[in-house]
Structures are given as C-alpha cells and as structure tokens.
Amino acid sequence: MQQHHNADTDRILLETSGLTKVFRGLVALRDHTITLREHEILGVIGPNGSGKSTFFNLITGFSKPNSGQISFDGQSIAGLANSRIVELGIARTFQGSRLFSSLSVSENVLVAAQLRHPIAPLNAILRGSRYYSRLKEAQDIGNRLLEFMGLTAQADRLAADLPYGDQRRLEIARALATEPKLLLLDEPAAGLDSHETHELVSLIRSIRDKFGITVVVVEHDMDLIMTVCERIQVLAAGEVICVGTPEEVRRHPRVREAYLGYE
Amino acid sequence: MSDLVYILQQMINAVSLGSLYALVAVGLSIVFGVLKLTNFAHGDVMMVGAFTTVLLIGVGMPFIPALFCGILGAALAGLLIERIAYRPVRNAPDVTRLLTSLAVTYILENFGILVFSSSPRNFPLPDALNESWQFMGGAITFTNINLLTLALTFASLIGLGWFITKTTLGLGMRAASEDMSAAQLVGLDVNRLIVVAFIVASGFAGLAGILWAAQAGVIQPQMGFTPLLKAFVAAIIGGFGSIAGALLGGFVLGALEIFIVAFLPDAITPYRDAIVFSLLIAFLLFRPGGILKPNREIKL
Numbered sequence: 001m002q003q004h005h006n007a008d009t010d011r012i013l014l015e016t017s018g019l020t021k022v023f024r025g026l027v028a029l030r031d032h033t034i035t036l037r038e039h040e041i042l043g044v045i046g047p048n049g050s051g052k053s054t055f056f057n058l059i060t061g062f063s064k065p066n067s068g069q070i071s072f073d074g075q076s077i078a079g080l081a082n083s084r085i086v087e088l089g090i091a092r093t094f095q096g097s098r099l100f101s102s103l104s105v106s107e108n109v110l111v112a113a114q115l116r117h118p119i120a121p122l123n124a125i126l127r128g129s130r131y132y133s134r135l136k137e138a139q140d141i142g143n144r145l146l147e148f149m150g151l152t153a154q155a156d157r158l159a160a161d162l163p164y165g166d167q168r169r170l171e172i173a174r175a176l177a178t179e180p181k182l183l184l185l186d187e188p189a190a191g192l193d194s195h196e197t198h199e200l201v202s203l204i205r206s207i208r209d210k211f212g213i214t215v216v217v218v219e220h221d222m223d224l225i226m227t228v229c230e231r232i233q234v235l236a237a238g239e240v241i242c243v244g245t246p247e248e249v250r251r252h253p254r255v256r257e258a259y260l261g262y263e
Numbered sequence: 264m265s266d267l268v269y270i271l272q273q274m275i276n277a278v279s280l281g282s283l284y285a286l287v288a289v290g291l292s293i294v295f296g297v298l299k300l301t302n303f304a305h306g307d308v309m310m311v312g313a314f315t316t317v318l319l320i321g322v323g324m325p326f327i328p329a330l331f332c333g334i335l336g337a338a339l340a341g342l343l344i345e346r347i348a349y350r351p352v353r354n355a356p357d358v359t360r361l362l363t364s365l366a367v368t369y370i371l372e373n374f375g376i377l378v379f380s381s382s383p384r385n386f387p388l389p390d391a392l393n394e395s396w397q398f399m400g401g402a403i404t405f406t407n408i409n410l411l412t413l414a415l416t417f418a419s420l421i422g423l424g425w426f427i428t429k430t431t432l433g434l435g436m437r438a439a440s441e442d443m444s445a446a447q448l449v450g451l452d453v454n455r456l457i458v459v460a461f462i463v464a465s466g467f468a469g470l471a472g473i474l475w476a477a478q479a480g481v482i483q484p485q486m487g488f489t490p491l492l493k494a495f496v497a498a499i500i501g502g503f504g505s506i507a508g509a510l511l512g513g514f515v516l517g518a519l520e521i522f523i524v525a526f527l528p529d530a531i532t533p534y535r536d537a538i539v540f541s542l543l544i545a546f547l548l549f550r551p552g553g554i555l556k557p558n559r560e561i562k563l
Contacts, residue, residue, distance in 0.1 A: 083447045100442060
C-alpha cells in the first residue's frame with residue numbers, strides 16, 4: 001500500500017527553503033529546507049525548543065517568517081493569513097486540545113466541514129433551495145469522519161465530556177473535515193497510552209491511504225515516528241541536522257549524540 | 264387573597280422588567296463572545312433605535328412599522344460602529360479597545376444631544392397601546408404596551424435561541440466565541456461572523472431601546488446609560504459572555520429589583536441600586552463566573 005502511493009507520484013506538495021524565524025534575537029528556526037512529496041508521511045523530531053512548533057506555525061500562517069520561502073501546491077504561502085492557508089488545503093492539530101469544548105462532537109466537525117460546503121449567511125436563516133443540500137453534504141462528511149474515527153456513538157456528547165483519547169481523535173476528525181491536502185499533527189501521541197499510540201499508527205497510515213492526504217507528524221515519541229514515517233527530519237536548536245529514512249536517521253552520528261541512550 | 268393578587272402583579276412586573284434587562288444583556292454577551300470586548304456603545308445603539316422610531320412616528324408612520332425600522336436603524340448603527348471604530352483596533356490591546364468603545368459612546372451621545380438637545384421628549388405611543396386591562400377589580404393591571412413588550416421580547420429571545428442553536432451561522436458564532444484562532448483554523452470567516460454578531464446584538468439593543476422608551480414614555484440622548492449598566496450587572500450575575508447567562512441574569516435582576524421595591528420596607532426602597540451594585544461586587548469577588556460559571560475569565 002505504501003509502495004503503491006510512493007510510486008504513483010513524485011509531485012512536490014510542500015517545499016520550504018531558507019526558512020528563518022527569529023524571536024527577539026533568538027533564532028527559533030534557521031535556514032529550514034524540506035521537500036515534501038504528495039502522499040508522503042514525514043516525521044519531524046527534535047528536543048524541546050528545536051524549532052518543530054515554529055516550523056508548523058510558519059507553514060500554517062500563525063507566524064510570519066523573517067526570511068525564506070514556503071511553497072504549497074505550486075503557490076507561495078509565506079505570510080498568508082491562516083484562514084487563507086486552510087482554504088488552500090493545510091489543516092493542523094495542536095499540542096494541547098483546541099476543540100470547541102461547549103459544542104457537541106458532531107458540531108465540532110460540522111463547523112469545519114462548512115469550509116468546503118459554505119452556506120451564505122442569509123440562506124442559513126431563510127433556508128432557500130441550496131441550504132438543505134449544502135447542509136447535508138457537510139453533515140455527510142462529518143458523519144463519515146466520525147465513523148472513521150470510531151466516534152459515531154459519541155456524536156451528541158459535548159466535546160468537553162469526551163475521554164482524552166477521544167478528544168485527540170476528534171481534533172484530527174475536525175482537521176480532516178476541512179478536506180485538506182496536507183495534515184500537520186502536532187504531538188498527536190502526547191498523553192496517549194501505548195495501546196492508543198498503537199492505534200494512532202494505523203490511523204495515520206489510513207488517513208494517507210484512504211484519503212490520499214500527505215501527513216507531517218511532529219513528535220517526541222521516537223517509536224511512533226520510526227514506525228509510521230517514511231522519512232524523518234531531525235531538528236536541533238533551530239537547525240536541520242539530517243533528513244532520511246528511519247534507518248538512516250537512526251544511524252546518523254549527530255542524532256545518536258542528540259538522543260544518547262536511544263536504542 | 265389580596266396578598267396573593269399583589270404577589271401575582273409583582274411577578275408580572277418582575278418578568279416584564281427582567282425581559283428588558285435580558286434583551287440588553289444578550290446583546291452585550293453576543294458582542295463580548297466574538298470580540299471579547301465590553302461594548303459600552305451598546306446603550307447608545309438603544310438610543311439610536313428609539314430615536315429612529317420616534318422620528319418615523321413623527322412623520323406619520325404607524326407604530327409597528329416604525330418599531331421595525333427602529334430595529335433596522337439600530338442594526339445599521341451597530342454595523343457602522345464595528346466597521347469604522349472597532350475593526351481598526353481589533354488586534355490592539357484590551358485597554359485601547361475599551362477606550363475606543365467609550366469614545367464611541369461619547370460621540371453618539373453628544374451627537375444625540377446636538378441633534379435632539381438633552382431635554383427629554385415624549386414618546387408618542389398610540390392611544391391603543393396605552394389602554395389597560397384590569398382584573399380582579401383593578402388589583403391586577405397591565406397595559407397593551409406591557410403585553411406587546413412581553414410578546415416581542417419572548418418572541419425575539421426564542422428566535423435568538425433558534426438562530427444560535429439551529430443555524431449554521433449560529434454554530435459558527437458559538438465556535439468563534441469559544442476560540443477565535445481555532446475557528447480561523449477550520450476556515451470560519453471571522454470577519455463575517457463579527458459583522459453578523461454586531462447586526463444581531465444591535466438589533467436587540469434597538470428593540471430594547473424602543474420598548475424601554477415606550478414603557479417610560481420619554482426619550483433622551485443619554486437614555487441608554489442606565490439600562491446598559493443594569494444589563495452589565497445582569498450579564499455578570501448570570502455568567503458573562505454566555506447568552507444563557509445573560510438571559511438568566513436579566514430575569515434574576517428584574518425579579519430582585521421588583522422584590523426590593525415591592526416587598527421590603529419603604530425605608531430600604533431608595534437603596535435599590537445600591538443593593539444591586541453591592542450584589543455585583545459580591546459576584547465579582549466571590550463568583551466572577553456568575554451563576555452559570557462559564558469556563559472563562561472575566562476580562563473587560
């Protein structure tokens with residue numbers, strides 16, 4: 001399955017070059033460069049403060065780079081507003097949960113599904129001809145995603161009332177409801193037990209295989225990254241140490257140094 | 264028996280006053296929800312609604328159409344306030360935004376004084392609405408404008424409940440109220456939601472202003488100040504930022520004020536507002552989240 005997806009495309013989805021971000025004189029990310037092919041699962045690892053989150057924030061428009069290029073799907077996106085970047089097809093989750101906790105599970109997903117199936121403000125009140133068809137499209141997508149995530153039985157519960165593991169899955173479902181080309185997962189395994197982490201591995205694979213979505217995972221959990229990712233980029237102190245297959249990264253001397261005691 | 268009738272009459276008064284407070288407080292909550300801004304100009308939007316209605320009645324428009332035009336006028340005022348005053352400072356520090364809203368208040372009030380002078384005018388209520396209904400030999404009395412106020416407030420509050428819970432627009436507003444940047448992250452058009460919030464909140468302010476003035480029988484440019492202050496108290500008592508909290512707080516405050524006036528000794532009655540604001544301070548100190556205690560810190 002993985003072979004199939006890697007073989008059928010060499011199209012570049014995301015490319016950064018010379019991406020640099022400085023916070024008050026502190027270099028959070030220096031000269032970051034990565035080329036991401038469509039349908040790839042890329043892992044980004046590194047100790048705290050190595051620039052992983054900065055990388056995500058720059059790509060999703062939460063902060064603007066001091067210099068460098070970001071090209072997504074052939075278009076330059078550096079410095080665009082985050083709402084515009086979502087529209088172009090990049091969705092993300094956060095380290096901590098950022099769900100709409102007072103909304104129900106199905107509403108959380110429905111809100112996001114409206115991006116591709118918008119209902120005009122007046123039509124939302126007057127309920128004209130296209131209202132019901134649009135709403136049904138959005139609801140269908142939401143229902144399918146909840147089923148995919150195994151959350152159907154929880155659809156009417158408040159997001160705040162879900163167990164932690166379900167909240168994490170709901171956040172992924174909400175991101176998928178924007179029908180992205182690229183999904184960025186920020187420490188998806190944080191706080192999960194080993195069983196849930198195991199499920200996450202197959203979940204990430206099936207997101208790629210079933211929906212054809214390219215995935216980037218930022219993680220501390222080396223096992224998860226080594227298992228699920230085809231390529232891994234290692235960051236330390238804002239700089240790229242190496243990029244390669246899990247095997248190559250595992251053998252890289254500077255990675256062994258940075259993660260001494262691993263293996 | 265007569266005690267019971269008296270209590271009944273006071274209950275009607277409490278619901279009537281509470282529904283007006285709720286109407287104003289709900290608008291404050293809607294704007295606070297999406298902008299995290301305490302909109303002091305909300306009271307002046309009430310004034311715009313009331314004056315629009317009075318002017319239109321003055322040129323011969325019947326009361327009901329003039330009332331709806333007043334609501335539209337208020338909604339338009341809210342739309343302009345957002346566009347001209349609040350949008351440029353949307354990402355500014357809280358103090359800047361708070362001062363902007365105070366500035367809008369003063370501009371609107373002084374504009375009102377300039378155009379209409381600060382002396383009160385009669386509210387030209389049609390005679391039919393002043394007709395009263397008496398029950399139990401006059402022990403229970405209410406006028407048509409009382410009835411109309413109750414009918415319109417309840418209809419509009421039910422309409423708001425439907426809008427917030429049953430429409431995709433309301434869903435977006437709830438999401439944006441909870442977490443603006445997460446809302447942008449899933450592609451919600453935040454500008455549009457804020458505009459809709461201002462239209463709805465200001466329409467409610469307009470309706471409240473017209474009904475308030477119609478009940479009082481007079482209008483004047485600073486008429487929005489007292490209801491705004493009371494609505495602010497109501498919103499905090501109920502749970503600031505929550506629409507359900509604003510409703511609850513409005514009715515609780517209405518009931519409390521009527522209780523103080525109707526059932527406590529006459530010597531205490533003049534201290535009504537002092538008691539109400541003491542209660543506000545108590546809530547701010549001991550239960551800042553209000554009765555409903557939404558998961559949100561109070562921020563002015």
